Amino acid sequence: MVEVPPMAMKFLRQRVSLRHLRLVLVLDEERSITRTAERLCISQAAVSKTRSEIEKGIGAPLFEWFGHRLEVTPVGKCILQSARRIAAELECLSDEFALMKSGMGGVLSIGTRTISGQPFLARVTAAFKKAHPAVTVQLDDTDLGSLLERLSKGSISLLYGRFDASCADAGLEAQPVMGDRIVVIASPNHPLANQRKISWTDLVKQSWVLTPEGYMGRYGRDYLAAELSRHQLPFPTNLVETQSLLLIMTLFQSGDFLTLLPEGVAAQLETRGLASVLSVAPVGPVEPVCLMWRSDTAMPPAARRFRDVALELLRADEQQRLEEEAAAVKPLRGIEARRFETVQGARKQRSGTTSAKRRRAPKEIIGELA
Known part of the structure; x- marks a missing residue:
């Protein structure tokens, strides 16, 4: 220092x-x-x-x-x-x-650098705006390096994105929200969409839509390169490069393409019939998506309230998950208890029969066996 x-x-x-x-x-x-x-x-x-x-x-x-x-x-x-x-x-x-x-007003600027975390961010923003309609919420989506610099200088109050080494070195406090991995998805009518066994050799030959080389973060291009290197395969040459998720989805409706997306987003697109998640293992590690803020700087009231709303929703989601798990386990325990009683009853019955046979005369038992 x-x-x-x-x-x-x-x-x-x-x-x-x-x-x-x-x-x-x-x-x-x-x-x-x-x-x-x-x-x-x-x-x-x-x-x-x-x-x-x-x-x-x-x-x-x-x-x-x-x-x-x-x-x-x-x-x-x-x-x-x-x-x-x-x-x-x-x-x-x-x-x-x-x-x-x-009452609370003004402008709240939040940096965002995630796709998979957008549904949660939308929930928090909607809940915050319902309570504080006079606050204008600005959601700025740009590269992580710029957002970290802006957070350090105070031009944004919160940062919502994937937590990595650069974040840890920036003196930030982080609240994990979720974590998922990168999966391969295909156009809805892609020839590989319904296949159960897909090899990376087949995938390399397909048309891909990926972010440009060197672009920070988005769809795991580096993870794909590492996975292909592990299989001793070259990087795909049949490529369309874009940074726009909307354009990727538009291309998916116009032809047969593959791309990489976080599994949470991919599942939503598959549910809506916009894509198909392929039967191939995810690429890369699980990366946590966090809400981050400076730990050594006072937080404006609007930003503090936004953070508190996010934490409240996280606690509610965790409580709901625990209740659902308990509800699922309870009937199972009931079945296991009845099964245990049945087994114990059968054992007692066999034990009683054996004891009765032992009390009878040897001649009677020999007669039954004969």
């Missing part, structure tokens, strides 16, 4: 202002004095002067030029972390006052 120089302590405790912190935050986002000045509606000279005040008071540069772009120094990163926390706290305080005065 970077330590702030000792000479900076007096400046930070006595002279630093919100004006200083806001300038540092905007400079970090824009990485340009010109754009920072335009955004803050001040002159470029004022930007340079305020920046100079901060760096002189701290005794170290916050930003350094690399070519035509400003880059944050280690000391600058330390100051930025505190500036973001302070800005978030003030934003939350403002929201709390607004909530006390006129």
